[in-house]
Amino acid sequence: MVVVEIRSSEHVGTARKQVQARAMAVGLSTLEITKFVTAASELARNVLIHGGGGTMTVHDVQRDGKAGLQLDFEDQGPGIADVTLALRDGYTTANSLGLGLGGAKRLVHDFEIVSHDGSGTHIRITQWKRR
Numbered sequence: 001m002v003v004v005e006i007r008s009s010e011h012v013g014t015a016r017k018q019v020q021a022r023a024m025a026v027g028l029s030t031l032e033i034t035k036f037v038t039a040a041s042e043l044a045r046n047v048l049i050h051g052g053g054g055t056m057t058v059h060d061v062q063r064d065g066k067a068g069l070q071l072d073f074e075d076q077g078p079g080i081a082d083v084t085l086a087l088r089d090g091y092t093t094a095n096s097l098g099l100g101l102g103g104a105k106r107l108v109h110d111f112e113i114v115s116h117d118g119s120g121t122h123i124r125i126t127q128w129k130r131r
């Protein structure tokens with residue numbers, strides 16, 4: 001398990017590199033790695049911009065004999081009141097493109113918003129190795 005602090009845009013780069021390295025170690029395909037790193041980058045940016053900073057935790061996981069890589073993005077920001085709305089392409093509260101969250105969801109195998117109760121945000125994504 002590795003925890004990466006996300007407090008600056010430099011840290012978003014650190015998070016990207018960490019995910020790339022761990023995904024290669026798990027043995028994900030090049031395509032799955034590219035997708036996962038892109039999703040991680042968007043979620044890390046959201047932690048920084050919308051959540052006021054936080055952490056990314058990287059875990060190796062196993063399910064039904066399958067290996068995978070799981071990332072938890074956690075911040076203590078305002079949280080996401082309406083998750084369905086936030087996932088919609090083009091929805092943004094930051095005058096940006098509003099593509100990060102929905103794009104990230106489409107790029108990964110599992111996508112879960114674990115908490116959204118006004119006391120921060122926790123998003124968990126997982127990419128599985130093909131057997």
Ligand SMILES: Nc1ncnc2c1ncn2[C@@H]1O[C@H](COP(=O)(O)OP(=O)(O)OP(=O)(O)O)[C@@H](O)[C@H]1O
Pocket residue numbers: 042046047050051075077078079080086087091092093094095096097098099100101102121
């Ligand atoms: N960690 C977070 N904490 C609070 N709100 C969030 C968080 N992540 C996303 N959101 C909310 O969901 C909206 C949509 O996120 P999304 O990443 O799709 O778009 P964006 O960050 O505004 O723009 P883009 O990612 O395209 O530059 C954000 O504008 C913000 O209101």
Ligand SMILES: [Mg+2]
Pocket residue numbers: 042045046099100101
């Ligand atoms: Mg975003």
